[in-house]
Amino acid sequence: MSEKAEQIVSAAQSLFLEDGYAATSMDAIAHESGVSKPTVYSHFQSKEGLFAGVMCRMCEDIGFDAFDGVETDGPPAVVLKAVATDMCRRLVVSEQGRALLRTVICEAPAFPELGRVAWETGPRYGREMVADYLAGLDGQGEVDVPDPVLAAGMFFGMVTGPFLIPVLLGTEPPPSEAVLSETLEKIVATFLKGVSV
Amino acid sequence: MSEKAEQIVSAAQSLFLEDGYAATSMDAIAHESGVSKPTVYSHFQSKEGLFAGVMCRMCEDIGFDAFDGVETDGPPAVVLKAVATDMCRRLVVSEQGRALLRTVICEAPAFPELGRVAWETGPRYGREMVADYLAGLDGQGEVDVPDPVLAAGMFFGMVTGPFLIPVLLGTEPPPSEAVLSETLEKIVATFLKGVSV
DNA sequence: GTCTATAAATGGATAGAC
DNA sequence: GTCTATCCATTTATAGAC
Numbered sequence: 001m002s003e004k005a006e007q008i009v010s011a012a013q014s015l016f017l018e019d020g021y022a023a024t025s026m027d028a029i030a031h032e033s034g035v036s037k038p039t040v041y042s043h044f045q046s047k048e049g050l051f052a053g054v055m056c057r058m059c060e061d062i063g064f065d066a067f068d069g070v071e072t073d074g075p076p077a078v079v080l081k082a083v084a085t086d087m088c089r090r091l092v093v094s095e096q097g098r099a100l101l102r103t104v105i106c107e108a109p110a111f112p113e114l115g116r117v118a119w120e121t122g123p124r125y126g127r128e129m130v131a132d133y134l135a136g137l138d139g140q141g142e143v144d145v146p147d148p149v150l151a152a153g154m155f156f157g158m159v160t161g162p163f164l165i166p167v168l169l170g171t172e173p174p175p176s177e178a179v180l181s182e183t184l185e186k187i188v189a190t191f192l193k194g195v196s197v
Numbered sequence: 198m199s200e201k202a203e204q205i206v207s208a209a210q211s212l213f214l215e216d217g218y219a220a221t222s223m224d225a226i227a228h229e230s231g232v233s234k235p236t237v238y239s240h241f242q243s244k245e246g247l248f249a250g251v252m253c254r255m256c257e258d259i260g261f262d263a264f265d266g267v268e269t270d271g272p273p274a275v276v277l278k279a280v281a282t283d284m285c286r287r288l289v290v291s292e293q294g295r296a297l298l299r300t301v302i303c304e305a306p307a308f309p310e311l312g313r314v315a316w317e318t319g320p321r322y323g324r325e326m327v328a329d330y331l332a333g334l335d336g337q338g339e340v341d342v343p344d345p346v347l348a349a350g351m352f353f354g355m356v357t358g359p360f361l362i363p364v365l366l367g368t369e370p371p372p373s374e375a376v377l378s379e380t381l382e383k384i385v386a387t388f389l390k391g392v393s394v
Numbered sequence: 395g396t397c398t399a400t401a402a403a404t405g406g407a408t409a410g411a412c
Numbered sequence: 413g414t415c416t417a418t419c420c421a422t423t424t425a426t427a428g429a430c
Contacts, residue, residue: 004395020303022219025423036397041425106217106303108367115366123362147383153359154384161354162347165320169312170305186344187351194391201414223406233415238407 005043007033012054017099021051021107048111055107056117058100062090063121076137081188083130084159085180092163093174102168127152134195143195151195158187202240204230209251214296218248218304245308252304253314255297259287260318273334274385277327281356281381284323289360290371299365324349331392340392348392355384 001009011033015024026047030037044050070082090097100118108115131148134155138145145151162183166172175183198206208230212221223244227234241247267279287294297315305312327349335342342348359380363369372380 002395020217020219022217023307026425027423037424038398038426039396042395047424102302102306105299105365108365109299110220112367116368119363119366119368123366124368150359150380150383151387154355154387155358157354157356157358157361158351159354161352161358162350164354166316168302168305169316169320170309171313171316171321183347186347190348190351190391193393194387194389196390199413222404224404234406235408235416236414239413244406 002043004033004035004039008035008040008043008050009054009057012050013058016051016054017096017103020103021110051107052111052114055100055104055111055114059104059114059118059121062097062100063125072133076142077188077192079133080130080155080191081184083126084155084184084188087126087156087159088163088175088180088184091160092167093177093180095174098167098174123156127156130155141197143192144197145195154194155191158191159184162187199240201230201232201236205232205237205240205247206251206254209247210255213248213251214293214300217300218307248304249308249311252297252301252308252311256301256311256315256318259294259297260322269330273339274389276330277352277388278381278385280323280327281352281385282377284353284356285360285372285377285381288357289364290374290377295364295371320353324353327352338394340389341394342392351391352388355388356381359384 008029012024012029015028015032018024026037026040029050030040033040040050044053068086070079070086072079091101092098104114104118108118127149130152134143134145134151135148137143138148163172163175167174205226209221209226212225212229215221223234223237226247227237230237237247241250265283267276267283269276288298289295301311301315305315324346328345331340331342331348331352332345334340335345360369360372364371
C-alpha cells in the first residue's frame, strides 16, 4: 500500500470512529489525510467501500486473541482472570476498542458483512477459545460445564456486564487498572463457584 | 399534543431507529408523517431537538421496570428468572428495544444527555432493583453477596451475554421464547450457585 | 497520479401565501 | 397552523489540466 493510501486509511479510521459513517465526509477524510478528494477516490472506489475496508481491517487487527500470551496450564482462576483482563482492556478500557465496538454496532444493519467480520474475529472467536478451555477443565473433572459455549457466553457477559453499557453510554469513565483487577478477581471467583463440581 | 405532532413523533421514532440520526432527513420525516417540512419545524425547534426529545421519551416509555408484575416473595430462582426474561424480551427479543439500544449507543457521544437518560431509566434502574433484591436475600442469609451492585451487574451481564452482541451485530436472530426460557433457566442456576452461601 | 474546479443532488431551515 | 417554493450550505463523485 502506498504512503498516501496509508494516510487516507489512517485518517478514515479516526474520523469514522469519532463521528460515525454518515457524519464523516470524504472532504474531511481528504483534508485530514493531507490529500485531495480525487486522490481518495483514486485509491478507494467509494465511501462505502472505504468504510467497510477500513473497519474490517481494524476488526482483524484488534481481533480478539483472548489467549495470546496467557499460560493456560495455571490455576483456572488465574487463567480466566488473565483472559478477562485482556478482553476488558481491548473492549472497555481502550478508547479505540470502545469506538470500534460502537461503530460496528451502529453500522451493522447497513453493513451486514462488517457485522459478520466483527463477530467472527472478535466475540465469537474469544467465546470459542474460552469454551474449549472450559471443556478441557470439564474433562479433567475440575468444573461442571455441560454446555461450554453457553458457559463461555455467561463468562463474557459477567466480565463485561458491570462496565460495558455505562461506558458505551458515556455515563461512567472506563475503570482504572486497579478497579478492573479488583473487580475481575471477584467476577472470576463467582463464575468459577457457579460452575464448580 | 396535537394529532399532527403525534404523527411526526411516530414517524421520527421509526426513521431514527431504522436509519440513525445522520441518515434520517427532516424531509423523510415530513413525508413519512404526511405533513410538510415547515409543519415539522413549527412543532419542533430543530432536528437535534426532535431527536433528543423522541429518544428520551422512548427510553422513559420502554424504561426498564424490571420488577413490574414480578412476585418478589417466591424462590429466588423463580424471581430472578422472571426478571431476566423481562429484560431479554425488552432488550434482545423486541426489535424496537434492540433498535433503541443501538441508537442510544451510537448517538451517546453526540447527545450525552440522551446517554444519561437511557442509562438512568434503563440499565441503572434495573441494576439498582436487582441489587436491592439481592441485598435483601443476603440479609436473610440466603445468598452471599458482599457487593450487591457488582453482583447485579454480573447478573445482567450473564443474562444478556450470550445474546446481546451477536444479535446487535446481526449475526444471530433473537432467541425464540423456548430457547430463551431454557437458557435463562441455566443462567439463573449458575448465578445463584455462584453467589450461594 | 495528483490537483483545481465543478457538477448534481440532498441536507437543514425559512419566507411568504393562504 | 399549514402549505408551496426556495435559500444556502454541504455532500458524493467526477472532468479536465498538469
